[in-house]
Amino acid sequence: EQKVVLITGCSSGIGLALAVRIAKDEKKRFMVYATMRNLKKADDLIEAAGKTLGRTLEIKQLDVCDEKSIKACVDSIPNRRIDILVSNAGMGLIGPIECQTMEEMKAVMDTNFFGLVRLLQEILPDMKRRKSGHIVVISSVMGIQGILFNDIYAASKFAVEGFCESLAVQALRFNLNISLIEPGPVITEFERKVYEEGLKTDLTKADKVTADMFTNIYMKNYKQIFESLGQSPEDIAEHTLKIINAGTPPFRHQTNTLYTPMTTLKYADPSGDLPIDTFYKMVFEHDKVFNASLNFIKLLRWRSRKSFSLGKPQS
Ligand code: NAD
16 A cells, blocks of 8 residues: 655755655555645656656645644544654755844744744644654754854754654554654755855854854855755655665664764763864864864774673683
């Protein structure tokens, strides 16, 4: 029997790539409801979906910031059955907080965090009743590790992660799975929108040091980071499909191994100083990064020796 997949934010980027990838499954194992806030933006998806449209892929309206639109969409699905929910819709925000309005910040929290909460309020009770379902959430490495000038965005993804971590225990009781996909930079509309908005930041509200840090360090390196470390939305779709198909899907999955050492810093040092120190050096003291990495490796060696000696007595 076909599994029903509902994905949010499918007019572009990861949502679009994932919807199309799943709909084109060779064995036709999935029926995809590719949803978007504004159906007028469906052209790219329609084109990419090709012959799957009307067969294994259907496009529906869904705004994650509007409970009524979520309910209407779920009600329109046969028996309201959703086997796999992919919460993907999201937005970014960069810049010093003194240059951002509360409205801008609330929009990020409302979309990235409450968007997921709204979806689950509507869909989780059905999954619990059926005792089956997989909730897949497109989070970010910034759900584990804060990054300079991404304060509000990282906070929204931390909220997502804390929410899912709490819920995961309850979900187990109902045989449900929750998986957080944690990409590093991905080259999508997201990156372009965030960058362009970043350029428009009214820096007159920030002091000189902050404004300079944002313009001459953060924004200068932004494009380069995406170009050198960025994955494609198709890469993320591939990773996500693997997690969907896994017999026992993991709770967390990072798509970019280049980021794993950074997030490992956090788990390696409970005081939290190691990642902050390393990031500081990466941003402001490039030449010291080498030493910082070296210290990190030493720490890991020390830890593994310690756990080894705890396990087996060493001669
Ligand atoms: P994107 O901008 O191409 O896609 C985001 C989609 O969400 C857009 O289609 C947008 O219209 C939609 N959306 C925004 N508000 C919505 C709402 N209220 N209701 C429904 N849809 C709404 O960017 P993307 O990179 O494909 O982003 C998808 C997800 O991946 C986001 O959650 C983002 O935080 C996450 N992510 C992106 C990156 C990256 O670097 N691009 C990295 C890590 C995680």
